[in-house]
Amino acid sequence: MARKQKPEEGVTPLIIVTGMSGAGRSLALSALEDFGYFAIDNLPPQFLIQIAELAQLPDSDFSRVAVACDVRGGELFGQLFDILDADALPISHKVLFLDADDETLVNRFKESRRPHTLQGGGTNLARAIEIERELLEPIRFSADTIIDTSKLRASELRAQIQREFLPETVDTSLHVHVSSFGFKYGIPTDADVVFDVRFLPNPFYDKDLRPLSGLDAPVADFVMGRKETRDFLKRWKPLLADVIPRYVAEGKLNLGIALGCTGGRHRSVALAEETARFLAKEGYQVSIVHRDREREGHAKEA
Secondary structure, eight states, X not given: OOOOXXXXXXXXXEEEEEEXXXXXXXXXXXXXXXXXXXXXXXXXXXXXXHHHHHHTSTTOTTSSEEEXXXXXXXXXXXXXXXXXXXXXXXXXXXXXXXXXXXXXXXXXXHHHTOOOTTOBTTBOHHHHHHHHHHHHHHHHHXXXXXXXXXTOOHHHHHHHHHHHXXXXXXXXXXXXXXXXXXXXXXXXXXXXXXXXXXXXXXXXXXXXTTTSOXXXXXXXXXXXXXXXXXXXXXXXXXXXXXXXXXXXHTTOOEEEEEEEESSSSSHHHHHHHHHHHHXXXXXXXXXXXXXXXXXXXGXXXX
C-alpha cells in the first residue's frame, strides 16, 4: 500500500475511522463530532473522494470531516484499500484504526447482544472476529494511529483521540458554565458541582443592600470583604485549580459549577462572579448566568 500524503500542519481535515467491530468506532466518531468534525458513519468508501473534494471548497461545512468505514460495507469496503493505496484523496488525511483483543471483543458483543457483521452461515463469533482481523490487517499496518481500546474507558478513549488529533485543544477545550441560584427555587439540574454559600453573612438583612444584587458594588464589597469569604476563597480557588484539569483529562467538554444561597440574589451572585473571573484567568472558556437574581418576591428572603 502506498504511503499517504503528509498531513498539513494543524488540524487534519479528514480522519478515516476504521478497525475491528466492537473496538469503539462509534465512540471515536462521537468524540470527533464533539471536537468539531462533521461525522459520517458507515460511509461507502467510493464517496470518500467526493467528501474530500467538498472539504476543499471555501467556507465548506465539510472542512473537518470524520468518516467511519468498516466491514459493514460488505464488498464495497474493499474499495477503501484501493483509494488509500492509490493516494487518491486530494486533501490531507489520517487513518485511525481501533483495535482490541479477541477476548474483549467477544465480551462486548455478548454484552450488547448484537451479532457480528460477519456472523452467520455457520460462522460463529470467534471465527467472525478472526476473519475480520485478517481482512483489516493491511489497513492496520498502514494506519497513522492505532488505539487499543481493550482496557480503555470511554472517557479515556475520548481523551486519547483529542491528544492524537487536536493536541492544541487539550488544555483549552473545557467550557465551564458558572451559575448562581437560590435554594428556595431548587438546585439546577444541569450542574456538575454544587456549592452552598449560605454559611456567609447575608446582605439581605441590610435594608440598604436588600434591593441590590451581587452585581452591585455595595453588595459585592459586603460579601467579598468578609473574613469568612476570604477564608473560603483561599480554599475554593485551589480546589478548582486542582480538580478541573482532572475533568479535562477525563475528556469532559462542559462543566457546570453552581453556587447557591437562599434566594440567589446576593451572596451566590457575588461568589459566582468571582469564580468566573478566576477560571477565565486560568485560561478556561467561561460563561456565567444568574438564574434567580431577578425573581419576583426576593424581598421575602429569609
